[in-house]
Amino acid sequence: MTYDEGQVRAMAGTKDGTGNGNGSTKPVARRLLATATRLFAEQGYDRTSVQEIVDAAGVTKGALYHYFGSKEDLLHEVYGRVLRLQQERLDHFADADAPVEQRLRDAAADVVVTTIDNLDDTKIFFRSMHHLSPEKDKQVRAERRRYHERFRALIEEGQRSGVFAADIPADLVVDYHFGSVHHLGTWYREDGPLTPQQVADHLADLLLRALRP
Amino acid sequence: MTYDEGQVRAMAGTKDGTGNGNGSTKPVARRLLATATRLFAEQGYDRTSVQEIVDAAGVTKGALYHYFGSKEDLLHEVYGRVLRLQQERLDHFADADAPVEQRLRDAAADVVVTTIDNLDDTKIFFRSMHHLSPEKDKQVRAERRRYHERFRALIEEGQRSGVFAADIPADLVVDYHFGSVHHLGTWYREDGPLTPQQVADHLADLLLRALRP
DNA sequence: TCCCACATACCGACTGGTTAGTCTGCCTGT
DNA sequence: ACAGGCAGACTAACCAGTCGGTATGTGGGA
Numbered sequence: 001m002t003y004d005e006g007q008v009r010a011m012a013g014t015k016d017g018t019g020n021g022n023g024s025t026k027p028v029a030r031r032l033l034a035t036a037t038r039l040f041a042e043q044g045y046d047r048t049s050v051q052e053i054v055d056a057a058g059v060t061k062g063a064l065y066h067y068f069g070s071k072e073d074l075l076h077e078v079y080g081r082v083l084r085l086q087q088e089r090l091d092h093f094a095d096a097d098a099p100v101e102q103r104l105r106d107a108a109a110d111v112v113v114t115t116i117d118n119l120d121d122t123k124i125f126f127r128s129m130h131h132l133s134p135e136k137d138k139q140v141r142a143e144r145r146r147y148h149e150r151f152r153a154l155i156e157e158g159q160r161s162g163v164f165a166a167d168i169p170a171d172l173v174v175d176y177h178f179g180s181v182h183h184l185g186t187w188y189r190e191d192g193p194l195t196p197q198q199v200a201d202h203l204a205d206l207l208l209r210a211l212r213p
Numbered sequence: 214m215t216y217d218e219g220q221v222r223a224m225a226g227t228k229d230g231t232g233n234g235n236g237s238t239k240p241v242a243r244r245l246l247a248t249a250t251r252l253f254a255e256q257g258y259d260r261t262s263v264q265e266i267v268d269a270a271g272v273t274k275g276a277l278y279h280y281f282g283s284k285e286d287l288l289h290e291v292y293g294r295v296l297r298l299q300q301e302r303l304d305h306f307a308d309a310d311a312p313v314e315q316r317l318r319d320a321a322a323d324v325v326v327t328t329i330d331n332l333d334d335t336k337i338f339f340r341s342m343h344h345l346s347p348e349k350d351k352q353v354r355a356e357r358r359r360y361h362e363r364f365r366a367l368i369e370e371g372q373r374s375g376v377f378a379a380d381i382p383a384d385l386v387v388d389y390h391f392g393s394v395h396h397l398g399t400w401y402r403e404d405g406p407l408t409p410q411q412v413a414d415h416l417a418d419l420l421l422r423a424l425r426p
Numbered sequence: 427t428c429c430c431a432c433a434t435a436c437c438g439a440c441t442g443g444t445t446a447g448t449c450t451g452c453c454t455g456t
Numbered sequence: 457a458c459a460g461g462c463a464g465a466c467t468a469a470c471c472a473g474t475c476g477g478t479a480t481g482t483g484g485g486a
Binding site (some may be wrong): 067 | 437
Binding site for chain 1 (some may be wrong): 255259260283297339340343344362378379385386388389391392393394395396399400406407412415416418419420422423424425
């Protein structure tokens, strides 16, 4: 066994996915994770074999199981990366010193840009969530809920202060917006007519317009 | 071989998924498809084995492969059912004799209700699209595009006549709304606080508000 | 300085289990 | 007697994870 249970659990909270906890990702581990991310996004988690990943990364199974406890750990790492990034950015924009409609617009637009910039991760995130084991699934759901609630708080703040329409549940508005974010992986193409920033501005604009009292 | 290539292709256009083309679904075939739909939605396509499906339906593999050419055919049948249903309903509302904002509102709300009423099918639809073979994938994409374009035409009509804001690409608005529809499978719960109709009214309202000039 | 003990990094053959799909044949109604 | 409907054992392929082994590097004692 390369990692015992305790170490695997601990890994989930570290930054680099190697479980060494010192922030310095070993090149091989980094390459394996990057390769897995690409293949998972292209073919789906279940359709990507461990053999394919190690072949594409130019190593063997020995290397993969040296750095990761299981195939699922790779998936969990992708999730952790996305969640931490998005939460950090949301907190940044939500805590800013600006009117609530500006903070919401900035946060809403930023999540779109960030999602497009990491489209592979996001495709995996939304498609393969239900492939996680109950334990890891619970953890990911908890982090997602935290994100959702922070976003909802922004909307409720605007509703209380009268700058947003209050006759609609804030929860529903959050899901409305994140539906469109979620959906980006299905339709957005890099070679399409719109830049990520343009898409973000349009989608944030739609959200703010829908919330006009 | 139960079905040769030609028959499998023909099946895609029939109504009952048994390939007999006479509209009378054999009970066993119907039960297999219903069981598969439920299991695919619960566990995902790849995680559901053919053995599980036939066990849950109370038959054996012999029966399944008597009625369906492959496991993928089951998936394709689910897709066909959903696509035909949604297209039919969209055409109905879009062709109605009413102002464009009313037609759009009705169509937008109806797709939400229909989606919630067939949540299993929709979950499968959005999660497992990329599991289809290239040939069937192409066919499904073509039908989806037809749907998308009909919906977009409604928005463009309103933009031309000045009742909708014209400073946003209609394509993007369609994806915005369908993002939220797509997302329903992730968050909507039957035992939640909102009825399908309430959700539909809210989401249609958000769309129409966002389109106010 | 040399050398030994030990750890880390990785290899690749192997195992036990699972899977989609096939095939032979029985059974029943016409 | 013939055909459709179905059973269930079988096969060939595949897959995640294991394990014994090798190579490389590193710290400490003589």
